[in-house]
Amino acid sequence: MKNIFYLLFCALGMQTVMAQQTNEKFIIEEQYLKYLPEQYEDDLEKKWPLLIFLHGSGERGTDIEKVKVHGPPMLAEKGKQFPFIIISPQAKTGWDEDVLYQMITDFIAKNRVDTDRIYLTGLSLGGHGTWNLAQKHPEMFAAIAPICGWGNVEEAWKLRHMPVWCFHGGLDTVVPVSASEDMINALKPINPNVKFTIYPETYHDSWIQAYGDSKLYEWFLRQKKYTHKAIDLPxxxxxxxxxxxxxxxxxxxxxxxxxxxxxxxxxxxxxxxxxxxxxxxxxxxxxxxxxxxxxxxxxxxxxxxxxxxxxxxxxxxxxxxx
CATH class of the missing domain: 2.40.128.50 (Lipocalin)
Structure with a gap:
């Protein structure tokens, strides 16, 4: 098949004059907040865990300050110290998994990131983005924590090795708790490392309790990226x-x-x-x-x-x- 296309191209080339090619650039801009631990500059050889936070629909646009209203970037702004790097991108309209992947890859190349400990979390629209990005690139992340989001149940199998801690409010009417339940029910038979926390009296703001609990960050830091381990078989x-x-x-x-x-x-x-x-x-x-x-x-x-x-x-x- 390749030879056929090559011959066709040559035949067309004999009948036409080749156009002049110019050098052009396509640049994708993605704004994000960057948080570095206080000790980041103390040891220039040390690599750090990385947490990616995806905001909800209310923080979309081009005003990066909006991203500071919830979650880890809000807590960092108030002075909370985290033991990992945090990047919090801003979506103009919705989350594009390909752009996010390129942004994270570029960030890793330019910063001292422990690639065995890259974590992903997000709320509402960002919870949806968390499920989607992890399903598209499960090889990148050590663990995920989607909050009041929704995912693609048909592709849950892609997360069979992914530690997952999911959160949702029991009284959520914006994104019903069933959206998280569907993903968790699809994962539990194939993934032993799944946790699901429902806050029974909470509406569509379950991220306040989830991100305010230090146990979430401690859980993240215990997780490392999955790799296959060989065994001997007779x-x-x-x-x-x-x-x-x-x-x-x-x-x-x-x-x-x-x-x-x-x-x-x-x-x-x-x-x-x-x-x-x-x-x-x-x-x-x-x-x-x-x-x-x-x-x-x-x-x-x-x-x-x-x-x-x-x-x-x-x-x-x-x-x-x-």
């Missing part, structure tokens, strides 16, 4: 996964062969050979820092009949019928 266990599977992703269809080579489980798909590293008896990974996982699923008879591939999307790879 050959007998690996053998049950050997076989041919029907791999399909979008319009791409092919056969995948799972074999054992030198004591390792190997998947061959087209020209690609991948070593599957076990993290449990039925779950394998390819890189400890990537979210990608292969989970072998057994049928009622106890035989493996498919693989669940956790990638950018959740893909089922059935075992080929003999």
């Amino acid at each position: 050959l007998k266990t690996l053998k049950q996964y050997v076989g041919e599977y029907d791999f399909e992703m979008g319009n791409y269809k092919t056969k995948s062969m799972v074999t054992i080579e030198n004591g390792n489980l190997i998947m061959k798909t087209g020209q690609r050979t991948t070593t599957l590293i076990p993290s449990s008896e039925d779950t394998f990974f390819i890189d400890k820092n990537q979210q990608t996982e292969f989970k072998f699923i057994k049928n009622e008879a106890g035989n493996v009949d498919k693989i669940l591939l956790y990638y950018d999307e959740l893909v089922t790879i059935p075992k080929s019928k003999e």
Whole structure:
């Protein structure tokens, strides 16, 4: 396919005069408040945890002072000392996860951030942004705390390794508590590190109690970014996964062969050979820092009949019928 496009381009080039190319720039501006711990300059080698705070709908616009009315930036403005860096961006209209990701990546490159301890939190619209950004980039964050927000239940599986502490007011009529309950109910069966706090007599301002509780910040600091950990599996266990599977992703269809080579489980798909590293008896990974996982699923008879591939999307790879 690549050669076809190349030949087509050459053919068109023979009939036209190439236009002059100029050097242009596209710059995305994103305002944010930055808080540095008092001791930040004491040790120029030390890296610090980073907390990202996403505000609610009332603080949108271009007046950065609005961001100081709630949450960690408000507390920092009043003199509270935090043991981590805090950045609090301002959305002009709504939260754009791609822009936020670029902003955070740029900030990390320019500051002494402990990339194993990056935390994300937000309230209302920012709670929604917290769920969305974490689902889009689970590899970036060590833990999240969405407050009175809402998320995409269909993609909750992307947070199966993410420590989550969710907060909501029981009397909230702006964003009903069911919005958080739906996310928590989707996560609990697949994620053992989920906490949910409902304030029974609180309306749409549950962030006051959540951010005013030092236990939230202590909980954040105990969390580190998830990485896969390899274990050893006996050959007998690996053998049950050997076989041919029907791999399909979008319009791409092919056969995948799972074999054992030198004591390792190997998947061959087209020209690609991948070593599957076990993290449990039925779950394998390819890189400890990537979210990608292969989970072998057994049928009622106890035989493996498919693989669940956790990638950018959740893909089922059935075992080929003999």
